[in-house]
Amino acid sequence: MTPYAQGADAERERAVGEALGKLDLAAKTRLLAGQDMWTLPALGEIGLGSLVMSDGPIGVRGRRWTAEDPSVALPSPTALAATWDPALARRVGRLLAQEAHRKGVHVLLAPTVNLHRSPLGGRHFEAYSEDPYLTGAIGTAYVLGVQDGGVGVTVKHFTGNDAETERFTVDNRIGGRALRELYLAPFEAIVTGARPWGVMAAYNAVNGVPMTEHETLVGGVLRGEWGFDGVVVSDWLAARSTTGAIRGGLDIAMPGPRTVYGEALAAAVRAGEVPESLVDDAARRVLRLCARAGLLSGTPAAVAVADRPAGVDGDALARELAARACVLLRNEVRGPARVLPLEAAGLKEGGIALIGAAARQARILGGGSAQVYPDHVVSPFDGLRAALPAGVPLRYALGADPSAELAAAGPGFALRAVVRDAEGRELGGEPLPGGQVQWLGDLPAGVSYRRLHTVETCGTFTPRVSGAHRFGTRGTGALRLTVAGQVLFDGCQRDENADPFEAFFGRPTERGTVWLTAGQPVAVSLLSTPPKPEELPVEAVGFTLLHGEPEQDSEELLTEAEEAARAAHTAVVVVATTERVESEGFDRKDLRLPGRQDELVARVAAVNPRTVVVVNSGSPVELPWRQEVAAVLLAWFPGQEAGAALADVLLGAAEPGGRLPTTWPARLADAPVSRVVPEDGVLPYDEGLFIGYRAWDRRPGPEPAYAFGHGLGYTEWEYEALVLDRGDPEEGTLATARVTVRNVGARAGREVVQLYLAPAPAARGERAAERPERPGRWLAGFAVAVAAPGARVEVVVPLPRRAAEVWDEAAAAWRFLAGAYTVTAAHSSSDPRVSAALSA
Secondary structure: OOOHHHHHHHHHHHHHHHHHHHHHHHHHHOOOOOOOOEOOOOOHOOEEOOOOOOOOOOOOOOOOOOOOOOOOOOOOOHHHOOOOOOOHHHHHHHHHHHHHHHHOEEEEEOEEOOOOOOOOOOOOOHHOOOOOHHHHHHHHHHHHHHOOOOOOOOOOOOOOOOOOOOOOOOOOOOOOOHHHHOHHHHHHHHHHHOOOOOOOOOEEEEOOOEEOOOOOHHHHHHHOOOOOOEEEEOOOOOOOOHHHHHHHHEEEEEEOOOOOOHHHHHHHHOOOOHHHHHHHHHHHHHHHHHOOOOOOOOOOOOOOHHHHOOOOOHHHHHHHHHHOOEEEEOOOOEEOEOOOOOOOHOOOOOEEEEEOEEEEEEEEOOOOOOOOOOOOOOHHHHHHHHHHHOOOOOEEEOOOOOOOOOOOOOOOEEEEEEEEEOOOOOEEEEEEOOEEEEEEOOOOOOOOOOOOOEEEEEEEEOOOOOOOEEEEEEEEEEEEEEEEOEEEEEEEEEEOOOHHHHHOOOOEEEEEEEOOOOOOOEEEEEEEEOOHHHOOOOOOEEEEEEEEOOOHHHHHHHHHHHHHHHHOEEEEEEEEEEOOOOOOOOOOOOOOOOOHHHHHHHHHHHHHHOEEEEEEEOOOOOOOOOOOOEEEEEOOOOOOOHHOOOOHHHOOOOOOOOOOOEEEEEOOOHHHOOOOOOOOOEEEEEOOOHHHHHHHOOOOOOOOOOOOOOOOOOOOOOEEEEEEEEHHHHHHHEEEEEEEEEEEEOOOOOEOOOOOEEEEOOOOOOOOOOOOOOOOOOOEEEEEEEEEOOOOOEEEEEEEEHHHHHEEEOEHHHEEEEOOOEEEEEEOEEEEEEEEEEEE
């Protein structure tokens, strides 16, 4: 630790106070407004540098969405939560801090700790779990890791942003107990356990008040009850009222240069609509953030360079996390043993038939602001080919294309973006890794929004196959598409979507076909004349050249996959969602896999009893064939090392140690909560406390396909004992559970020991007011056990006092419910092992 560390907080506060005293009203209000898409302004008069923010949460993009400055791409947040391992989450945070420093970023716009209220949530993959305790534990560790490295976070989206439909305007009506016990609980755990530097206010309203103006939740709960001393930043374009936002506790309105703060806020103060003291309070918090990040001259950063964690190997951690997150949902015996892990020796006769579009081009991340450009991606095909011993055949078949839409131009294209002014003079440009131009904020060197008139994506395309190749466009504004000298489109494209970001990026639209010959390059061009900056809510350029190979007969593709599977020792089918299924900006309509992928799996399983299905999705999908296949492995969105990690797991070099962080229904119709569409702008959370496994437990009817906490691994565990050591509720603990487990399998393994708390049945005559309604049980703690074959290990799990508390709406306080409870140590929520009584 550096010598100044212990007194650094006080020293920063003194410096912040002195700096604030030197600023006039105009400077203070300018400090509260984004100067562009990602930054706050520098103020030279007080020695303040410009603060840079960047999207996360699976990588650090930096100020520019460009492949010229690639980012490590980690697995999705659902994958991180599937490890149930806070220590691993902290390591992830430290890697992201390292990436942030490399890219000149001071604040990461992550983590997302909204809950999986419904499986239809379009951004489900970007949040952790349906359970607030698990979400809080993983989120706390992630924040600690990022801030270990001297980089801030903005925990998001505070609060109730659990779906995407009408997200800018929806009013989520959430009851007091559900709000406290579910939706605020992860934020409280992180704020009190990790002291985050920032929190992001959501687009939506809660109980009639926009979250960017919610003084009760921001000032009263976040700052008042929890003692939060960081900044509250708006989600991008969320702040819509100058006086409402500053009175509601919002510190920073993003993005710039057009915001409700800056000059608009200064004018409101001069008009007597807002007291300047509120501006001072917000400016003090922003200066404190900048000081922590080392941007205020003469003050110590929260973490000195010498105190940052040692360098982390991003590729290695991405591979480890992707393997650790894999959840083995099913693994049946075929022959003398279970089908997974695959035995290389047995594969030499027939080998592996690897089937599916995502087997050749894995979907590594979800759509929207979570996207980054890695410098490489290991596909399942490449990962298996590299890992399989020589002599083991590996045959690939497409089987079924999950996408009905054209994708961004990819393999075979050599493209560059060229920017020109109104006179046609070239201003600058940059190489493109694919067909997408997405400039939000910074432009290529030498280019300004004022002079930019057109952007052309141009270059060559060398097709892999001959035939009628399909081309299309996506974007806003005037577009001219030319391929091999043929003009396929020359017109204006607009998408009338209420979500401004969805409207800006537009919908994929096919424009025509061109017959091309394999191996012969042709010229391609997509010329965009984007809307003027004043016509858009943000200064941005975004459009995409789309491409699809010649359409193949779907029945022929399925037959080809069947033939490959029939001839193979083992068939591995990779099924996946697409960006039009799971993405920021919209919710899902169903849980079905797109295209004919379900039929593909069923037909492959019918001809090969050793069919393994790898599910490449960030959130639940229906698996109607799950009882017909030998094994089902959930790989989530696995990040850049997708194929390498998958090979590790399939071939047994690594164990699939993941456990489900959310319940997977067999059918959407079975899900307890499925409504995400508001009516007249209002979405009632009528289910109250009962989401996820809490809701499944409550009602008779169909069982889920796979329960919360489920996951098989490659070994077996015996739970031998559960001992409870009495805690002290006044000190914050109900008890400490000591659970002894033994690895009774033939190989080393990892077990997630889950502790559930259940209240004793109500006594006869007990009044409802004395015993408010509660779920039948809830997660109260967990720990990861690692043991060699035959070894036993004891894990120690503290059970927090909060697990026996409910929110008393009448008293507006937490109430401890003393009484009898049962503590159960379980392999999953549907697989209890040992229990003990607890008197609290």
